[in-house]
Amino acid sequence: MRRTAAAANRTGLIILGLIAGALGLTVLAIGFGLTASIDPALEAGADLGPVASVLALPYSALIAVLAALVLAVIGLRWLSAQVPRKDFAKPFRMQADARTGLTTVNAEVIAEAVAGDLESTDGVSDAQVILRGTARRPELLIHVDADERADIDAIIVETAHRAVGNASLALGAPLRAVALEIGIARTRSRRQRTVNVQ
CATH class of the missing domain: 3.30.300.30 (ANL, C-terminal domain)
Known part of the structure; x- marks a missing residue:
């Protein structure tokens, strides 16, 4: 009989689902032009020059690498939690x-x-x-x-x-x-x- 990480999986999947759902709804709102009243830069056909200029900054590559490392650590931690454990008490x-x-x-x-x-x-x-x-x-x-x-x-x-x-x-x-x-x-x-x- 081993303990698995079912509860942690459900929690993580719920969080990821909410984040992905929010991003998807945001993209849909931009695509349908519903966000133009909030910010003209969020209009469906808006120029992406400001976004490209941010990504062209010298430290943007460093931020991307750090974000990738953080995501890799989270992924490795999640994988290690999947290993079934007997979870005995200490002596x-x-x-x-x-x-x-x-x-x-x-x-x-x-x-x-x-x-x-x-x-x-x-x-x-x-x-x-x-x-x-x-x-x-x-x-x-x-x-x-x-x-x-x-x-x-x-x-x-x-x-x-x-x-x-x-x-x-x-x-x-x-x-x-x-x-x-x-x-x-x-x-x-x-x-x-x-x-x-x-």
């Missing part, structure tokens, strides 16, 4: 006072233990768990692959009571949030159908 610090000793536990270790606990449930063929948050406010993201003939209600109850309870007991703190996704697999390959439970 959990289990003691409040470091003077009495310090114990840290990797979130992956606890997540693997919870996944192993879930895989012992009847009807569950595979489980993936991500542990996020902090030691005081942990959160669990669970994906379970169940047999198509499994009792889904029983899997949900078993997950909520036993596996989540064991995780909370091991962490020594109540879980702030638990998200459960159940994949119903007709074959051994995943992604047949999914059910989300919050």
Whole structure:
């Protein structure tokens, strides 16, 4: 189970769509001569000499290069956000006072233990768990692959009571949030159908 950048994509696409829409409407308004009353230079058949003179200035090439670099950085940042991430929490610090000793536990270790606990449930063929948050406010993201003939209600109850309870007991703190996704697999390959439970 990996986190992707779907929300960031939607936000970025909405912003780009609004900008492109505004530019398109502006060009249409200029083409239909609706902007001539605002500025005669914006008339459809107006002379583009002032625009050409601005682009011919010595620093206009530098501005174009800087704009291209900014757009390239934004594009690379957007591409890097597309890489799916497991997004585990930082190592959990289990003691409040470091003077009495310090114990840290990797979130992956606890997540693997919870996944192993879930895989012992009847009807569950595979489980993936991500542990996020902090030691005081942990959160669990669970994906379970169940047999198509499994009792889904029983899997949900078993997950909520036993596996989540064991995780909370091991962490020594109540879980702030638990998200459960159940994949119903007709074959051994995943992604047949999914059910989300919050």
